[in-house]
Amino acid sequence: MLSGGVGGARFLQGLLHAQGAAGTDTEITVVANTADDLWLHGLKICPDLDTVMYTLGEGIDHERGWGRRDETWSVKEELAAYGGEAPWFGLGDRDIATHLMRTRMLDAGYPLTQVTAALCERWLTPGFGDRLRLLPMSDDRVETHIAVADDDAPSGRRVVHFQEYWVGMHAAVPAEAVIVVGQEKATPAPGVLEAIETADVVLLPPSNPVVSVGTILGVPGIREALRATTAPVVGLSPIVGGAHVRGMAEQLLGAIGVEVSAAAVAEHYGARSRDGVLDGWLVDTADAELVPRIEAAGIACRAVPLMMTDVDATAAMARAALELAAPAPPTRPAG
């Protein structure tokens, strides 16, 4: 599974729930987006890796969907009192311990993949053993920056880190361009290509198609691996009824010239039979009328409820995705 943060983590919970006891033999590799990562106050912060890790390790704040539960905010308060940078970023005290551990290991020379594995020994190993692996998409620095209009700048635009656009500015101004710094020189993290190559199924959860799944696909080699794998590749639309389930994301589709529709996103990913990466695509029942258009693009499509309102609803989505990936064998004719 490729994954962004909150949406990917919730879908993964549903997938695990859907597998139930039968899933105890299932091996899942989660390849998480790291283009949202940032350095703040000397700390390396990996929001998507942490959201997946905390969600599956029962450490997440369920209401916010990110960060630690029972969180305190003393460090953030004090950093602001010192006039520290980026006071808009939600940096909780418990969360900071993760960043301190991570930064220390990175400074010691360990690649992010190994650092992530070490952190997961606390969060994932007790519950999942070796069956659930969390990998960053790359050990290299890849960072999404957003160009926004700025009348005060000589060029008329200003480029900010994705987190500043998303969290600091609440995506309240149009994104004129998405620039993924370092992407063309990045290589997939160890294990990523092998996981795609040897998978039985590859899932694209309803994560952001531009700054989550899009940045993973943009790491040279990953798109090619998805096109080459023998596993079916099935995605779930993050757009429901012509609106993004997580609202602000619409700004980003506009920046890459993609219409805000479940069909347009499917066409953007494209069919594997036509230079794309998808074999199947789930849209919400509200978008059922788009199914023929998507199938016309060479992508198998079903309309099912796609709102992750609770873990049962999400598990049903996961089952629908797995069914689309591997249709039940036709029932043997009677007699």
Next chain:
Amino acid sequence: MLSGGVGGARFLQGLLHAQGAAGTDTEITVVANTADDLWLHGLKICPDLDTVMYTLGEGIDHERGWGRRDETWSVKEELAAYGGEAPWFGLGDRDIATHLMRTRMLDAGYPLTQVTAALCERWLTPGFGDRLRLLPMSDDRVETHIAVADDDAPSGRRVVHFQEYWVGMHAAVPAEAVIVVGQEKATPAPGVLEAIETADVVLLPPSNPVVSVGTILGVPGIREALRATTAPVVGLSPIVGGAHVRGMAEQLLGAIGVEVSAAAVAEHYGARSRDGVLDGWLVDTADAELVPRIEAAGIACRAVPLMMTDVDATAAMARAALELAAPAPPTRPAG
């Protein structure tokens, strides 16, 4: 004033109180011990600088005497859950913000003196303007290590950082030796020698004679500056009635072969007239019988109450120290 942590900071509060409104023209330079400093979790921690800064900036936890008031401990709890190093060290969340700011500036290449000045802009500038300067004793890395007996080690001893001995082991085993790593190559921080040279009076508060005042005096150039200044140098005994006011310190005097007595510490510092650094020394009234012995060593001595029970008692100690430094002019004979 040379200063350790808690004792030095409390004495400084008394000194400021004693000066009162009359002290608004007084310029005070505090040269703080940095040999207790340590790196933990990738953060540079300077306990004595911070204790002075927080105490004078009204941010200290009065009960503990160190660290921030209204402190929370979430980061420490989480670091321990990750199996992080030194779980015994009291690293509060608010305090960590200071260490993050400091570490960031040090990593950017600023020397500790400038980093300290930047942090003091929050804590000291609003209340004191330019009248109170806090300087580290050195910008160089100087670290007190303690040798303790260890039957499991081939040499029969083990060397630990001062903080591990003091905080981690509660100084519960004898200190066999005090090793101040880096001291002989250190140079005094910018401003330290000039402050001593141009002072009207130099005060040694009742800080630890081995690991606080002793390490400052050990930075090449500082002892010489104290011997050369035209200012009187007056100290206050941290030993009262043959016991250290802050108990564990007795272990350290033993390690350098100095008897636990107000007179022995004075003799250890020595008289300026005899290759030492002291002109005057205050002992507690409980040690009044030691005054002749100390004066015989060439050091002017008075016995006054030396327990810093509250700010008024501490202010009285500061006044007594200033009086010993600059005796009131003899009253003019009547007529």
